[in-house]
Amino acid sequence: VLDQRLQKVVSYIPQGAILADIGSDHAFVPCFCIQQQKIERAIAGEVNEGPMEAAKGQVALVGLESQIDVRLGSGLSVLKPGEATAITIAGMGGTLIASILEEGKDRLSGEERLILQPNVDAVDVRKWLLTNSYALLSEAIVEENGKIYEILVAERGDETLYSEDETTRQWELFFGPQLMRERAPEFIEKWQIEKQKREYILAQMKQGQATEVLSEKIEAIERLIQKME
């Protein structure tokens, strides 16, 4: 059985998609999707030998070698341009996800759905999407084993979730436009934890160091939480 985080990721994969799961590790996502008859074909990409072998082993174990192609390589470089109609990149930092998308731009046709699950720094993913004309279709937040995960779903198109106002948009990029509006309990909890982390760092910083940016973030998080209470 797939964990809740990855089940949520899977829920956004369109029926019948040709899936590329990048950073697939054990290839759990492609295996699950085929077993659930959600898709017929998938590519599991891995940059590291160990996880790539784990993916091959898992695919062989469930007898799906003819449907899942396990490929060794970095990011989207394992794909032919336009080969996949849905791409999942889950369980890594947002900065890494954004750089995988940036470096693999030439492999995107603009027709595919991107389902991205950054563990941290989702802001970097949102910025990449916005800069590259991918519209956020949906955002989700799930808690599992005491950790909180964000999932971003995007397709090429006109952005509708962000505000026109530049300052508001900067905060929407940081907190997530839909997540900010929905204010789920997991979202409040996440930002309470993030605020505490920043307060701790601020307390450790010496006077004269650049504390303004951090203070500004803490104040913004406070405003966000207060609005929600």
Ligand code: SAM
């Ligand atoms: N996607 C799975 C999940 O969400 O449970 C596995 C996440 S695992 C923590 C991250 C995986 O990404 C590792 O197996 C790592 O080898 C792989 N990875 C990191 N950078 C990568 C890159 N540039 N291209 C492909 N895979 C990468």
